[in-house]
Amino acid sequence: MIPDVRLATHLQSLDQRIAELDREIGALPKHIAAIERQLDQHLRRMEADRAALSGNQKERKKLEGDIQMQEQKVSKLRDQMLQAKTNDQYRAFQHEIEFCEKEIRKFEDRILDLMAESEALEKNGRAAEAALKLEKEQVEREKKDARERTAADQEQLDEAQAGRRKLVSEMSASVYAAYERIRKKRHGLAVAEVGEGRCLACSMALRPQFLQDVRTSAEVLYCESCGRILYYNPPVAVDEAASGPSVLS
């Protein structure tokens, strides 16, 4: 492989690593924001339940006061009834007492409903509080992990960028310019291997003469279909592989 093509293949794997690190560094804050948003939603739901519980207790207190008022009214009416002069007066008091007693029953029914509701709210509140405590701890853990991961990624990214600058300085300027131009156009892949007579990136079959050129050329050659820099990795011959310091018997 000629040096520029070899450097381009290294550059490509480095660029893929850089893109991967960039993606991860970019995705972590989004993940943290998402779990924080969820925690916030759970927190607000618990606060809404607490507000409902306090509203429930206020209403019960008010109803208890209303019942007391009605009971005082009833006992006053009973006293007055004793002094009724006529049957009509007597019945009028009686009606009023019945009305008050009906009100009292209505308030009592509402209190029973509120008690059942508050029991459910209290139970939910306790469960939510326990779940929130765990969720908060989990979010803190994930934030800490994300910070550590980002720092490690950043370190690797700096290394990769330094490696990239070194590779670029070793490449001829025209090949590097072509690499960048193709990379932008071809979604990050500017270099393609040739295998089974095809460009393995776009699958186009190479003309036999062109295929021969790719194997032997001293110049950088580009796929006639997708424009990528082509390289050819000759298969390692069996006897050549066996002649090395091999453990194969």
Ligand SMILES: [Zn+2]
């Ligand atoms: Zn191609």
